[in-house]
Amino acid sequence: MPRVGLFIPCYMDQLYPQVAMATLELLERLGCDVHFPSAQTCCGQPMANTGCSDDARPLAEKFLSIFGEYEYVVCPSGSCTAMVTHHYEELLHGRVGYEQLRKKTFELCEFLVDVLKVTRIEGRFPYKVGLHNSCHGLRELRLGSSSEMMVNRFNKAGQLLAGLEGIELVPLQRPDECCGFGGTFAVAEEAVSCMMGLDRIHDHEQAGAEVMTAGDMSCLMHLYGLINRQKKPIQVMHVAEILAGRQPQLKKDS
Amino acid sequence: MSDTLTIHHEHPDNATEFVANDSRAHWHDQSLWFVRSKRDKAASTLPEWEELRARASAIKQHAMSRLGDYLEQFERNATRMGAVVHWARTPAEHNQIVLDILKKHGATKVVKSKSMLTEECHLNPFLERHGVEVVDTDLGEWIVQLRHEPPSHIVMPAIHIKREEIGELFHKHLGTDAGATDPPYLVNAARDELRRKFLNADVGITGVNFAIAETGGFVVCTNEGNADLGVSLPKVHIACMGIEKIIPRAADLGVFLRLLARSATGQPITTYSSHFHGPMSGGEMHIVLVDNGRSDILGSSDFRRSLNCIRCGACMNTCPVYRRSGGHSYETTVPGPIGSILAPSRDAKTHKSLPFACSLCGSCSDVCPVKIDLHTQLLTWRKEIAVRGLLPWKKRLSMKFARILLGSTWLFSTAGKVGRWLVPKLPRFLVYNGLNPWGKQRELPPMPKESFRELYRKRNQSKG
Numbered sequence: 001m002p003r004v005g006l007f008i009p010c011y012m013d014q015l016y017p018q019v020a021m022a023t024l025e026l027l028e029r030l031g032c033d034v035h036f037p038s039a040q041t042c043c044g045q046p047m048a049n050t051g052c053s054d055d056a057r058p059l060a061e062k063f064l065s066i067f068g069e070y071e072y073v074v075c076p077s078g079s080c081t082a083m084v085t086h087h088y089e090e091l092l093h094g095r096v097g098y099e100q101l102r103k104k105t106f107e108l109c110e111f112l113v114d115v116l117k118v119t120r121i122e123g124r125f126p127y128k129v130g131l132h133n134s135c136h137g138l139r140e141l142r143l144g145s146s147s148e149m150m151v152n153r154f155n156k157a158g159q160l161l162a163g164l165e166g167i168e169l170v171p172l173q174r175p176d177e178c179c180g181f182g183g184t185f186a187v188a189e190e191a192v193s194c195m196m197g198l199d200r201i202h203d204h205e206q207a208g209a210e211v212m213t214a215g216d217m218s219c220l221m222h223l224y225g226l227i228n229r230q231k232k233p234i235q236v237m238h239v240a241e242i243l244a245g246r247q248p249q250l251k252k253d254s
Numbered sequence: 255m256s257d258t259l260t261i262h263h264e265h266p267d268n269a270t271e272f273v274a275n276d277s278r279a280h281w282h283d284q285s286l287w288f289v290r291s292k293r294d295k296a297a298s299t300l301p302e303w304e305e306l307r308a309r310a311s312a313i314k315q316h317a318m319s320r321l322g323d324y325l326e327q328f329e330r331n332a333t334r335m336g337a338v339v340h341w342a343r344t345p346a347e348h349n350q351i352v353l354d355i356l357k358k359h360g361a362t363k364v365v366k367s368k369s370m371l372t373e374e375c376h377l378n379p380f381l382e383r384h385g386v387e388v389v390d391t392d393l394g395e396w397i398v399q400l401r402h403e404p405p406s407h408i409v410m411p412a413i414h415i416k417r418e419e420i421g422e423l424f425h426k427h428l429g430t431d432a433g434a435t436d437p438p439y440l441v442n443a444a445r446d447e448l449r450r451k452f453l454n455a456d457v458g459i460t461g462v463n464f465a466i467a468e469t470g471g472f473v474v475c476t477n478e479g480n481a482d483l484g485v486s487l488p489k490v491h492i493a494c495m496g497i498e499k500i501i502p503r504a505a506d507l508g509v510f511l512r513l514l515a516r517s518a519t520g521q522p523i524t525t526y527s528s529h530f531h532g533p534m535s536g537g538e539m540h541i542v543l544v545d546n547g548r549s550d551i552l553g554s555s556d557f558r559r560s561l562n563c564i565r566c567g568a569c570m571n572t573c574p575v576y577r578r579s580g581g582h583s584y585e586t587t588v589p590g591p592i593g594s595i596l597a598p599s600r601d602a603k604t605h606k607s608l609p610f611a612c613s614l615c616g617s618c619s620d621v622c623p624v625k626i627d628l629h630t631q632l633l634t635w636r637k638e639i640a641v642r643g644l645l646p647w648k649k650r651l652s653m654k655f656a657r658i659l660l661g662s663t664w665l666f667s668t669a670g671k672v673g674r675w676l677v678p679k680l681p682r683f684l685v686y687n688g689l690n691p692w693g694k695q696r697e698l699p700p701m702p703k704e705s706f707r708e709l710y711r712k713r714n715q716s717k718g
Contacts, residue, residue: 008706014674015699016702016703036707038664038707041661047653048634051633052635052645052653054638058657135616136614138616146620148294149574149620174287178615183614188328188649189575190695192266194694225697228696
């Protein structure tokens with residue numbers, strides 16, 4: 001039984017406990033021994049992406065001391081995973097255990113497909129779903145092929161979702177354009193950020209999506225904020241929630 | 255010399271202004287997305303696309319690692335064919351070299367094909383101050399020149415201007431019919447006027463896309479043939495290039511020509527790829543090699559690869575921020591992702607907001623035909639800006655605060671608890687006001703009663 005340290009993004013712990021719970025249940029259902037080390041807080045990405053490496057370093061060190069002991073570290077966020085696997089090098093270079101930590105840390109869908117070798121998850125989700133490909137998962141972790149690159153097409157989250165009964169993944173006009181969240185970018189460049197978000201939502205709407213899903217709740221937090229302000233009917237759900245069997249609360253006309 | 259317009263604004267302010275005109279911002283976004291889509295289609299026709307990118311990147315990195323040697327080889331070979339090679343460390347030196355050549359020939363009328371280097375050096379205003387008439391003969395460049403504006407894109411300089419506005423501009427300057435917007439009609443009017451300029455020019459200036467060390471020749475790529483026209487009639491040709499334009503061998507050229515136009519506009523190749531080897535008989539050819547900070551970039555292992563750039567503009571077309579904020583919002587000659595790396599190298603203080611005009615989506619790095627790690631370099635610039643103490647105090651302070659808050663598990667979970675309890679109880683005006691940029695167009699997330707760590711603890715307790 002793989003012993004998994006559950007790495008929950010700080011904002012998810014506080015604001016989206018149901019997504020973290022869905023991740024936990026999903027991993028347990030697939031036969032993992034999952035622990036949530038409660039000393040964890042944040043991976044340090046907000047500071048690192050602002051350029052403040054010195055402020056991010058203590059958090060990276062804290063992370064290593066907390067998660068070093070697990071066989072695997074799994075996180076329902078491509079962005080936070082990429083922080084550990086792609087950006088800790090600079091902060092933890094040469095530290096005992098970092099190289100192992102980097103190799104055993106996985107984003108949720110990546111862990112399911114590449115480590116657990118899950119080909120299909122049992123479940124029913126009879127809705128039209130738009131898959132938003134969060135950027136760091138896509139272009140840093142390569143959880144799917146990006147539209148810019150001329151390589152064989154694949155998508156780990158899409159492949160798992162497609163196996164659900166009744167689901168219809170709708171085609172988007174721009175399959176992997178950024179939603180405009182971008183961490184502090186969302187407030188520093190508020191105007192462009194919101195325009196990007198509204199454009200993403202519109203793309204999913206024109207494709208007929210009832211639910212927008214993504215591997216990163218931070219993108220969905222930004223999109224939900226716009227959707228909720230404009231009172232649009234489209235719902236947002238994290239991929240983990242759908243894979244764990246949660247259903248949307250849709251206000252169906254009929 | 256600073257690579258900017260005179261009055262400087264921060265990128266978010268310019269972007270906010272651009273986005274305020276919603277229909278125009280969407281029109282701009284869609285025009286450029288259309289070009290990106292054409293690029294995807296063109297790139298997908300080559301099964302070896304990714305291999306070409308890797309090859310181009312390797313050639314450029316090799317060339318940059320021996321730049322001095324290749325430049326001298328280029329100089330020797332170009333000189334052997336009768337060209338005169340000049341070296342300029344700064345824009346001022348470059349401009350003076352060009353002016354001296356013009357003076358020697360008593361030239362007062364110059365036609366110039368598109369050259370971002372001469373934009374970078376602000377050659378036009380310099381020559382105009384010295385009584386020289388310079389006409390940009392690339393249609394887009396000419397349009398922005400008539401409007402007294404800098405280009406907003408390096409490949410499509412007038413991409414921000416609508417057809418109707420060009421109709422008005424031509425009506426004013428060329429006397430075309432008022433209200434005319436028919437592209438063939440307007441293009442013909444421009445062609446007539448530009449023909450006169452070509453016929454009367456004393457000297458032709460071009461940029462350089464690729465300079466080949468092995469041969470001493472260089473290549474200029476255009477879609478309008480204006481570079482050829484501009485240097486075929488006047489006896490004097492001045493070619494201005496940044497020193498990073500060098501490639502080692504003629505055999506390397508095919509790799510770049512196949513990537514350049516496909517990445518830029520989705521064409522298989524530019525309509526004209528003009529090869530120049532020495533002056534025409536009885537004429538003169540001058541090649542001005544310009545550094546302007548490139549050697550400094552070459553000396554930096556973090557940013558060296560930005561010199562791979564072949565100026566295709568693909569990173570602009572794909573950048574979701576560029577498409578929605580317009581090229582002028584960057585206030586640099588080269589805007590977009592690559593410009594946001596190059597500009598701070600010259601003047602970090604002035605351009606400190608540019609590396610943050612980016613959501614770090616990484617699309618630019620994946621689209622770049624020479625595999626510049628653009629978004630990684632933008633992130634590295636943010637660190638540079640922080641290290642140099644150029645971060646705004648609000649950002650600096652909030653990150654220090656976050657470090658303390660997130661450094662302690664107890665502080666973090668207590669602050670979360672208080673926030674989740676308090677925020678829903680506050681009157682709306684205390685949450686949604688001018689101090690909360692998140693809430694201007696967005697609702698805050700729902701505030702759950704319990705955090706995951708609380709739910710997890712309860713779950714474990716009930717399991718016994």
